[in-house]
Amino acid sequence: MEQEQRREQRFPFIASAELLEETSGSRMSTRISDLSRGGCYVDTINPLPGGALVRLRIYTETHSFETPATVVYSHANLGMGMKFREVQAKSEEVLRMWLPDETQQAKEAHG
Numbered sequence: 001m002e003q004e005q006r007r008e009q010r011f012p013f014i015a016s017a018e019l020l021e022e023t024s025g026s027r028m029s030t031r032i033s034d035l036s037r038g039g040c041y042v043d044t045i046n047p048l049p050g051g052a053l054v055r056l057r058i059y060t061e062t063h064s065f066e067t068p069a070t071v072v073y074s075h076a077n078l079g080m081g082m083k084f085r086e087v088q089a090k091s092e093e094v095l096r097m098w099l100p101d102e103t104q105q106a107k108e109a110h111g
Contacts, residue, residue: 008036011100017042020055032058035098039072039083047071047080056082065094
């Protein structure tokens with residue numbers, strides 16, 4: 001059901017992540033397991049409730065991506081789906097680099 005709500009295809013992508021919950025100021029170190037142009041899935045046994053506002057930082061050994069995000073849904077003991085809010089140009093570049101080339105994907109899909 002959640003799959004239908006997504007506007008953009010998600011791709012498997014494992015990376016470290018840090019969240020700062022905007023209301024309480026609590027920090028969480030975790031990882032993401034998939035990524036799209038508009039959001040990601042955060043693996044955590046203690047997900048935040050839907051609607052929670054966070055500052056999200058996703059990082060690899062060579063690059064990092066930062067953006068404000070909103071928790072769209074939570075799965076107890078598993079994780080939460082995040083929607084990116086205002087992605088700045090620098091982070092947009094990193095996101096494009098991490099995601100598969102959309103034009104190449106379209107060509108492969110149509111064979």
